[in-house]
Amino acid sequence: MYAAPVLALALLQPLLPPAHTVEATFDRPDGIVPATAVSFAPDAVPYGAGARIMVHRAAGHTTVSMTVDGLTPGHVYPVHAHTGGCGTVPADSGPHYQDRRDPVQPSTDPAYANDRNELRLTLHTDGTGHATASTTVEWEFRDGEAGSVVLHAGADGHEHAPAQRVGCVNVDF
Numbered sequence: 001m002y003a004a005p006v007l008a009l010a011l012l013q014p015l016l017p018p019a020h021t022v023e024a025t026f027d028r029p030d031g032i033v034p035a036t037a038v039s040f041a042p043d044a045v046p047y048g049a050g051a052r053i054m055v056h057r058a059a060g061h062t063t064v065s066m067t068v069d070g071l072t073p074g075h076v077y078p079v080h081a082h083t084g085g086c087g088t089v090p091a092d093s094g095p096h097y098q099d100r101r102d103p104v105q106p107s108t109d110p111a112y113a114n115d116r117n118e119l120r121l122t123l124h125t126d127g128t129g130h131a132t133a134s135t136t137v138e139w140e141f142r143d144g145e146a147g148s149v150v151l152h153a154g155a156d157g158h159e160h161a162p163a164q165r166v167g168c169v170n171v172d173f
Contacts (some may be wrong), residue, residue, distance in 0.1 A: 022053045024037035025050050037051055041166035051151065057170065062173075069127050074125060080150055086168035099117050148168050148170050
């Protein structure tokens with residue numbers, strides 16, 4: 001009775017884009033117990049707030065979706081992929097991951113620091129601190145060269161000037 005639908009799903013599975021999902025709760029960056037998600041500004045990213053990140057790779061494209069709950073209501077969080085993992089200080093996550101690496105760091109050249117060369121999301125939290133954002137880039141991450149997504153403070157976080165890093169989630173891209 002159920003054999004045909006189960007067989008159909010089994011046959012379709014290789015056709016679906018591979019997905020990686022990270023679900024985490026923001027914690028202190030104390031380094032005692034390594035956390036998957038850390039907050040560097042509990043007023044903007046409260047301890048206990050949650051994040052879910054889905055990464056889909058297919059045919060030379062990558063789609064990243066992020067959902068958060070419990071962040072500061074009515075706030076804007078620019079989000080980028082970074083080269084390093086989350087650590088005890090914000091700088092541990094390294095610079096923005098770029099498909100074509102800018103030879104000059106920190107990267108401010110618009111030929112490299114742009115939404116075609118970097119993963120960029122913008123989370124706009126509602127009155128409860130919930131937000132969802134998704135984007136697709138025309139490339140796939142190089143293995144081992146991206147380690148996290150970082151939430152920045154304020155709407156100017158996509159500009160060339162470094163914005164405050166308020167939260168970080170380790171992601172195996």
